[in-house]
Amino acid sequence: MNTAAPEARLRNDAGGTFELVASANGPFAARGPLTFATARAAREQGLRSLASAAGRELEVDCAGITASDSAGLAVLLDWLGTMKRAGRALRYTHLPEGLLALGRISEVEELLERGV
Numbered sequence: 001m002n003t004a005a006p007e008a009r010l011r012n013d014a015g016g017t018f019e020l021v022a023s024a025n026g027p028f029a030a031r032g033p034l035t036f037a038t039a040r041a042a043r044e045q046g047l048r049s050l051a052s053a054a055g056r057e058l059e060v061d062c063a064g065i066t067a068s069d070s071a072g073l074a075v076l077l078d079w080l081g082t083m084k085r086a087g088r089a090l091r092y093t094h095l096p097e098g099l100l101a102l103g104r105i106s107e108v109e110e111l112l113e114r115g116v
Helices: 036-052 070-085 097-105 109-114
Strands: 008-011 017-021 028-034 057-068 089-093
Touching (some): 017 036, 028 070, 057 070, 070 089, 070 097, 070 109, 089 109, 097 109
Parallel strands (some): 028 057, 057 089
16 A cells, blocks of 8 residues: 655644554554644645655545544545546545535535545
8 A cells, every 4th residue: 555654743723633644554544633723734744645655546544533624624635636636546434424424515425435
């Protein structure tokens, strides 16, 4: 899948931390709040981490996302679009129900679930 890449660790004003951590031979792990408070930095750090990962097929395990909102959804969609334009595959697993509900309302749930 991918090899170790830099991790993104971002702290919001309330002290919550968002991390995107790569494992040596498994999926990235997203942990912490992915909200308006962390979205801008999460987007940039995530793009750098995903771009530097080896392999054409990447996966992000989202089970560790503790809070999310529409800004977090926008980050995940942006990562998908960027990877698709780069000719790489990206998919998400274990998406929190709140993100899936936002995706359903926004009519992007299928894209979130199948990836690019």
